[in-house]
Amino acid sequence: MSSLLEIKNLSAKVKDKQILDNLNLNIGKGEVHVIMGPNGAGKSTLANVIFNNPQYTKTSGKVIFNGKDITNAKTDEIARDGVFMSFQTPEEVEGISVFNFIKTAKQKITGQNVYFADLRKEIAKNMEELEMKPGMDNRDLNVGFSGGEKKKNEILQMLELNPRLAILDETDSGLDVDAIKLVSKGINLFKNDENAILIITHSTKILEMLKVDFVHILIDGKIVYTGNSELAKEIEENGYNSFKVGE
Amino acid sequence: MMSKTRLDELNTNIYDFKNKDDYAYKIDKGLSKEIVEEISRQKNEPSWVLDIRLKALETYNKLNLPTWGPNLDELKMEEIATYVRPKADIKDKWEDVPTEIKDTFEKLGIPKAEREYLAGVGAQYDSEVVYHSIKDELLSQGVIYTDFDSAIREYPDLVKEYFSKCVPIFDHKFIALHYAVFSGGSFVYVPKGVKLEMPLQSYFRLNSPESGQFEHTLIIVDEGASLHFIEGCSAPKYNKVNLHAGCVELFVKENAYLRYSTIENWSKNMLNLNTKKAIVEQNGQVDWISGSFGSHISMLYPMSILKGDNSKTEYTGISFAGKNQNLDTGFKVVHVGKNTSSVVSSKSISKNGGIATYRSLVRILPNATNSKCSVTCDGLMLDDLSRSDTIPVNDVQNSDVEFSHEAKVGKISEKAIFYLMSRGLSEEDAKAMIVRGFANPVSKELPMEYAVEMNRLINLELEGAIG
Structure with a gap:
């Protein structure tokens, strides 16, 4: 498989705290990767660091996406290159409708004009798939949305923006089984041979509904073990203790 | 990760085109009895108006500058020409307005707006109104919409009955100044029961440098009538101070409705000391929509006096203070009648060291029982240099009142x-999207064309900050 994302020896800190420590990861086209790990292992940091969230600082290493070095690229440039991140707690933005937000984002990412009527239809169809309430796209972005509605709205954006790589940061956390099913449905709708998915999670429920190629265990800012979907089952049964280095 | 570079305010403002300072008459700079008398002579007005001017001048000389709010030391009346007559008489057809002045209003989109969605238009250039028109069907219903000078000549009794009765000449120093040298503005009378479907709009353009604009707008919406009035203002930028001290008097009678929308976009050297007030009778309602952009200093606090029982008011305002701007704006309401209600929603945005202050007065008198007042104000600062303050004064004199005040900065x-x-x-x-979203509750209240205009102004104000 040709490589889509290559992370080489990546270290990063937030304020003075080192969170990622020489992390390496390769993701190829058509692959679904899962990163699991205990709380505080650096899982969400990884997503934010790839996207150059200004709250984090890279201290070493490289991030190559689709052959391009994006280590120091700006967040918006990374997005336009085709990387998407589903937020754990998406921001509420008043006065901007979901529809207008997606329209603007889609125009920025494709560099092309997006026609109102076409997008309306497309969004309505995807909202139906995700069982989102009709008219939600007219509401202010995430304002007053329930946890589940926010997550579905992230998946809706993923479907609309159609990135090459989607990083889903704890998209399943805090959701009931029905909501997880719909989110998984959205992920399966999105997935094809040309794109890839990186799922960051601490639960295995969502993995039962998706075909996963690789499972990585992240502990103390490092990937300590990589396996296949069987690994997730093992973790569900035995926890992370057997993977902790030096314990 | 990102170091921010901030450029100075760009001056490529679409409003910032200047015409030659070409006038028919410009009065000497300064403020004196002779100057006031000369303005009156130039305008060839009846003596009762001159009497008010002279009394106002006396009042101006007696009153002190306000002891609160932005510092106004830079205002030197001796450097301001209070009356500039453009080279144009008032016309009722755009093609008769002199080319350069007409082009100005074309650039500002006024004739187009008139063709498309307005019931009448007034356009003032410097001190005089150069264009005024109203749709014929409104005339036949008895609606009066004319420039203020014509109103004084043609409807003297009506003007005398209301002029300076809502905003008295001794209210404060700059309203006294206004009455001493006022010129231009619009007069509107909507007869009983007449409801205008389309808005009327007056546009005020100050072109001449080192001068002042002192238009007087007087609107009477009679019993059961309804009106949406839109006011627009702008000026190009000069190096010297310009002054705007207009006055708006609104009379909303029983069961009448008035919506008063304003988009002010002054140049960044303007002192905008404007006074607006409405008196609302029983079951009447006045709604204010106010967008304050530009100016160096603004002091602007529209006021509703809820005189009649069950009268209502809503105020929705936004101001945007950039570099070197101090916008001191807000709202005042006095609840006099029973069961009166006011809803205030104010927003401010500040950036590049701009100061945005929300200053308000809520007064609920002892007889205004079962009244409601709700105030929300939000300040959004785009950087650490900028300031946003909230200075509310609440004077609630009876206990049978629902009152809430919420401020977020x-x-x-x-x-x-x-x-x-x-x-x-x-x-x-x-950032622009977040700011537009923040301003959205105000844009929503504006007619679509003006909401687009406001978004354009917000984008212009945000230009020059690069990440």
């Missing part, structure tokens, strides 16, 4: 900027 959310950037928006676009 905060910096633009870095997390929200990151979220938007992760969807492909540049830092500038992300």
Whole structure:
């Protein structure tokens, strides 16, 4: 498989705290990767660091996406290159409708004009798939949305923006089984041979509904073990203790 | 990760085109009895108006500058020409307005707006109204919409009955100044029961440098009538101070409705000391929509006096203070009648060291029982240099009242900027989107064309901050 994302020896800190420590990861086209790990292992940091969230600082290493070095690229440039991140707690933005937000984002990412009527239809169809309430796209972005509605709205954006790589940061956390099913449905709708998915999670429920190629265990800012979907089952049964280095 | 570079305010403002300072008559700079008498002579007005002017001048000389609010030391009346007559008489057809002045209003989109969605238009250039027109069917219903000088000549009794009765000449120093040298403005009378479907709009353009604009707008909406009035103002930028001290008097009678929308976009050297007030009778309602952009200093606090029982008012306002701007704006309401209600929603945006202050007065008198007042104000600061303050004065004199005041001031959310950037928006676009969203409750209240205009102004104000 040709490589889509290559992370080489990546270290990063937030304020003075080192969170990622020489992390390496390769993701190829058509692959679904899962990163699991205990709380505080650096899982969400990884997503934010790839996207150059200004709250984090890279201290070493490289991030190559689709052959391009994006280590120091700006967040918006990374997005336009085709990387998407589903937020754990998406921001509420008043006065901007979901529809207008997606329209603007889609125009920025494709560099092309997006026609109102076409997008309306497309969004309505995807909202139906995700069982989102009709008219939600007219509401202010995430304002007053329930946890589940926010997550579905992230998946809706993923479907609309159609990135090459989607990083889903704890998209399943805090959701009931029905909501997880719909989110998984959205992920399966999105997935094809040309794109890839990186799922960051601490639960295995969502993995039962998706075909996963690789499972990585992240502990103390490092990937300590990589396996296949069987690994997730093992973790569900035995926890992370057997993977902790030096314990 | 990102170091921010900020450029100075760009001056490529669409409003900032100047015409030659070419006038038919410009009065000497300064303020004196002779100057006031000369303005009156130039305008060839009846003696009762001159009497008011002279009394106002006396009042102006006696009153002190306000002891609160922005510092007004830079205002030197001796350097301001209070009356500039353009080279044009008032016309009722755009093609008769002299080319250069007509072009100005074309650029500002006024004739187009008139063709498309207005019931009448007034256009003032410097001190005089150069164009005024109203649709014929409104004339036949008895609606009066004319420039203020014509109103004094043609409807003297009506004007005398209301002029300076809502905003008295001794209210404060700058309203006294206004009455001493006022010129131009619009007069509107909507007869009983007449409801205008389309808005009327007056536009005020100050072109001449080192001068002042002192238009007087007087609107009477009679019993059961309804009107939407739109006011627009702008000026090009000069190096010297310009002054705007207009006055708006609104009379809303029993069961009448008036919506008063304003988009002010002054040049960044303007002192905008404007006074607006409405008196609302029983079951009447006045709604204010106010967008304050530009100016160096603004002091602007529209006021509703809820005189009649069951009268109502809503105020929705936004101001945007950039570099070197001190915008001191807000709202005043006095609840006099029973069961009166006021809803105030004020927003301010400040950036590049701009100061945005929300200053308000809520007074609920002892007889205004079962009244309601709700005030919400939000301040959004785009950087650490800027300021946003809230200075409310609440004077509630009876206990049978529902009153709430909520104030929120905060910096633009870095997390929200990151979220938007992760969807492909540049830092500038992300900020602009957040600011537009913040302003959206105000845009929503404006007619579509003006909402578009306001978004354009917001984008212009945000230009020059690059990430």
